Amino acid sequence: MENKKKKRIVIALGGNALGNTLPEQMKAVKITAKAIVDLIQEGCEVIVAHGNGPQVGMINNAMAALSREDANQPNTPLSVCVAMSQAYIGYDLQNALREELYNRDIYDIPVATMITQVRVDADDPAFETPSKPIGHFMTKEQAQAAEEKYGYIMKEDAGRGYRRVVASPKPAEIVEIGAIRSLVNSGQLVIACGGGGIPVTRQGNHLRGASAVIDKDFASELLAENLDADFLIILTAVEKVAIHFGKPEEKWLDELDTEEARKYIKEGHFAPGSMLPKVQAAVKFAESKPGRTALITLLEKAKDGITGKTGTHIHLGQIN
Numbered sequence: 001m002e003n004k005k006k007k008r009i010v011i012a013l014g015g016n017a018l019g020n021t022l023p024e025q026m027k028a029v030k031i032t033a034k035a036i037v038d039l040i041q042e043g044c045e046v047i048v049a050h051g052n053g054p055q056v057g058m059i060n061n062a063m064a065a066l067s068r069e070d071a072n073q074p075n076t077p078l079s080v081c082v083a084m085s086q087a088y089i090g091y092d093l094q095n096a097l098r099e100e101l102y103n104r105d106i107y108d109i110p111v112a113t114m115i116t117q118v119r120v121d122a123d124d125p126a127f128e129t130p131s132k133p134i135g136h137f138m139t140k141e142q143a144q145a146a147e148e149k150y151g152y153i154m155k156e157d158a159g160r161g162y163r164r165v166v167a168s169p170k171p172a173e174i175v176e177i178g179a180i181r182s183l184v185n186s187g188q189l190v191i192a193c194g195g196g197g198i199p200v201t202r203q204g205n206h207l208r209g210a211s212a213v214i215d216k217d218f219a220s221e222l223l224a225e226n227l228d229a230d231f232l233i234i235l236t237a238v239e240k241v242a243i244h245f246g247k248p249e250e251k252w253l254d255e256l257d258t259e260e261a262r263k264y265i266k267e268g269h270f271a272p273g274s275m276l277p278k279v280q281a282a283v284k285f286a287e288s289k290p291g292r293t294a295l296i297t298l299l300e301k302a303k304d305g306i307t308g309k310t311g312t313h314i315h316l317g318q319i320n
């Protein structure tokens with residue numbers, strides 16, 4: 001039987017929860033673990049999902065360099081790089097969470113990372129138009145060189161520099177959802193859908209890896225729906241969502257109903273590849289069932305967010 005007394009929360013961790021390099025990640029996960037265990041101590045049941053943009057780019061570059069050096073090593077498919085990023089990030093997060101739980105004398109919550117495959121549609125038009133930024137930021141000159149040397153597609157990322165972009169189809173099904181649900185229902189702290197999940201397409205009984213990186217905000221939303229969560233919390237580098245972001249008339253939002261959110265999306269208030277997928281995922285979750293709320297806030301403010309003190313709360317509004 002599911003334990004529905006506690007508030008069930010799916011947390012989507014963004015880039016600042018993990019850092020960009022190995023040492024940064026080791027440090028960042030300690031702060032992240034504190035924020036997550038705070039929520040557990042508030043009486044919430046937490047499921048953790050996370051991004052992998054910098055990490056999957058780093059792994060992909062390393063594997064590509066290996067195959068250039070060694071003729072016996074074919075290039076590593078992007079789906080395998082996503083799997084590697086899930087294991088690497090899961091390893092650090094899992095250990096940081098375990099340590100933080102033990103530091104607070106909580107010994108009865110086992111932590112588990114689920115290698116998660118997420119089915120995508122082979123006909124998803126996103127395969128034709130790469131849009132998901134991965135890897136590190138580059139200058140315009142470095143980006144041009146990467147395009148010429150490796151055939152990468154490079155794009156300017158929300159005023160922060162240039163990054164490689166890859167296909168990002170929508171998540172259609174979480175393959176391991178049954179196993180995730182069992183672990184969650186038995187009281188384990190589960191890390192799942194890392195990096196948006198390993199993208200696969202179905203060919204009969206065979207799951208074939210797809211060359212893509214799924215957006216973790218959309219995968220987390222699907223996970224939250226599948227687990228019948230009460231909250232989807234997207235933790236990122238800003239405390240609230242703004243309209244007129246970065247402009248003199250900038251306005252930070254405490255509450256946002258789904259109808260307003262749709263209007264602001266149409267008006268272009270949220271940058272594609274950064275805030276737009278978060279707001280879209282929040283709207284989808286809030287509209288999926290009455291009573292479901294999404295929250296977008298800063299990692300360190302997760303506890304204040306869930307108690308209503310800060311963050312942008314997205315809830316069901318009138319649907320046209």
Ligand SMILES: Nc1ncnc2c1ncn2[C@@H]1O[C@H](COP(=O)(O)OP(=O)(O)O)[C@@H](O)[C@H]1O
Pocket residue numbers: 013014015016051158235236237238240241242243244245269270271273274275276
């Ligand atoms: N309308 C907006 N309101 C708030 N932040 C925005 C907005 N549009 C773009 N952003 C930017 O989006 C960033 C979050 O996106 P991103 O860094 O890609 O997320 P993460 O790595 O945490 O998933 C914020 O730090 C902010 O710079």
Ligand SMILES: NC(=O)OP(=O)(O)O
Pocket residue numbers: 013014015050051052053054133195196213214215216217
């Ligand atoms: N897969 C994914 O969405 O990663 P980021 O959150 O790092 O962009």
